[in-house]
Amino acid sequence: MNSALKKVVAENGLGGLEFLCSIPGSLGGMLRSNAGCFGSDLSTVLKKATVINGKGDIFEADCKDFNFGYRHSDFPADWIVLEVCLQFEKKDAQEVRKQIQANDEYRQTHQPQGIRTAGSTFKNPEGYRAWELIKNSGGADMVVGGARMSAQHCNFLQADNTATAADIEKLGRNIIAAVKEKTGVDLEWEIKIIGQE
Numbered sequence: 001m002n003s004a005l006k007k008v009v010a011e012n013g014l015g016g017l018e019f020l021c022s023i024p025g026s027l028g029g030m031l032r033s034n035a036g037c038f039g040s041d042l043s044t045v046l047k048k049a050t051v052i053n054g055k056g057d058i059f060e061a062d063c064k065d066f067n068f069g070y071r072h073s074d075f076p077a078d079w080i081v082l083e084v085c086l087q088f089e090k091k092d093a094q095e096v097r098k099q100i101q102a103n104d105e106y107r108q109t110h111q112p113q114g115i116r117t118a119g120s121t122f123k124n125p126e127g128y129r130a131w132e133l134i135k136n137s138g139g140a141d142m143v144v145g146g147a148r149m150s151a152q153h154c155n156f157l158q159a160d161n162t163a164t165a166a167d168i169e170k171l172g173r174n175i176i177a178a179v180k181e182k183t184g185v186d187l188e189w190e191i192k193i194i195g196q197e
């Protein structure tokens with residue numbers, strides 16, 4: 001849950017932004033990955049972004065150039081988001097608060113809590129749900145060192161305190177291969193891998 005955002009959205013009755021409050025992270029990170037849930041993503045509510053580029057120039061960027069897609073943007077690698085301007089519909093604060101609570105409750109009952117995870121591990125391929133593909137291909141039961149998929153939601157990769165980055169990547173690669181073999185579908189990482197094994 002995103003406590004800072006939740007406070008602003010709930011207290012000011014900023015309808016339409018409730019979904020963002022349950023995504024952990026900053027608005028800059030959300031813009032780069034076009035983060036989303038509950039049928040919306042950042043691009044659906046983004047009006048403007050103020051950025052600084054690699055040369056230190058600060059300006060208002062044209063958001064059309066970001067080419068947003070599912071958990072994707074072409075936001076340039078050497079730009080940093082300084083500010084975003086989001087579109088909302090003014091609503092009763094109590095109503096907005098209730099929607100935020102309902103979203104939080106959904107996550108608490110459907111997604112693992114209190115584990116070491118980066119959230120959804122693979123993108124949902126068009127027409128499929130990643131967790132179903134993983135379950136039906138035996139990926140839900142795979143373990144590599146300290147890495148496994150959550151028993152509660154098998155698209156959440158769970159790392160115990162012995163897991164190495166190599167365990168996590170290997171488990172992911174094994175799952176991608178199992179899903180491809182069983183269903184012919186290519187799973188794509190949703191989490192971003194930094195560095196090399």
Ligand SMILES: Cc1cc2nc3c(=O)[nH]c(=O)nc-3n(C[C@H](O)[C@H](O)[C@H](O)COP(=O)(O)OP(=O)(O)OC[C@H]3O[C@@H](n4cnc5c(N)ncnc54)[C@H](O)[C@@H]3O)c2cc1C
Pocket residue numbers: 022023024025026027028029030031032033034035036037071079080081082117118119120192
């Ligand atoms: C339990 C859990 C649940 C999650 N649920 C969701 C979900 O429902 N939907 C979803 O989309 N994601 C989800 N995530 C993933 C994550 O919360 C989002 O991707 C979030 O947007 C990451 O934001 P961050 O600020 O932590 O970015 P980071 O992880 O720190 O960075 C992500 C990328 O954004 C870049 N970045 C960060 N800040 C800026 C900035 N100011 N300007 C430019 N680039 C920047 C970084 O360089 C990096 O490339 C979940 C993660 C967890 C752990």
